[in-house]
Amino acid sequence: MSILETTASILKLMVERQGAIRISDVIHHLGMPKSTASRVMSQLESYGYLEKDEIHGTFLPGPLIMSASHLVNRQLTLNDHVDAALRSLCERTGYTGYISMLDNQEILVLRVIHGRQSLPVVTWPGSRSPAWGTSTGRALLARFTDTQLHDFFASPQVVSQLTGSQQDVSMLVATVARTRDAGYATAVNESVADTASVSCAVGDPATHDAVAFCLSFPQQLATPEELQRIATLLKEAALTIAGKTGDTQVSSPL
Structure with missing residues (x-):
């Protein structure tokens, strides 16, 4: 050599x-x-x-x-790393990409990267949704400790969101746990009708920032094989970004 x-x-x-x-x-x-x-x-x-x-x-x-x-x-922020990786994935797959963060128990869309595949509905930057009801939110919640997750679901805002929603907290916690084990989250025809998404989350230990990034596509394309393919691509990107930021929470094998 x-x-x-x-x-x-x-x-x-x-x-x-x-x-x-x-x-x-x-x-x-x-x-x-x-x-x-x-x-x-x-x-x-x-x-x-x-x-x-x-x-x-x-x-x-x-x-x-x-x-x-x-x-x-010092020159590249977490969002810079995620943006570059997601743009490459959007170009590769033709799907729409989103970068989001948790803000006051809600998921806040920061950026949209349009793909070649048209979506029934596009969620624009600045939009907010209950974190427990989106793949990006669950990907970020999966980074929480059990105590943090308990406090999240006990917060007045989340309790208010869940009231009358027919959502069971124990089931939502179990879903977050599965996301933690899998290293990614999925949503099919949930908060956005006729749309599917797959999400991963990464962080920067130096700044304590964390964001989720996802690929979103029409529901009819969301076969088990396609969901797994997109999950693999996103997890590979998350591992690469984590290697640059020092994020040890992204370490599960592909």
């Missing part, structure tokens, strides 16, 4: 292991001779790509990598 391929493999190994690595890890996982591994790690440390913990003998990304990462994170 070239030095660039070797460096990339070592950094990928850190990402896969979600932490510091030792020279023995490089030897074992990359099949590198001990002498070569020691030399390469020493060189990468000297150039600032790696930083060594002398006490534990482990390596983490060095000051050069961290400085470059900080520069990118």
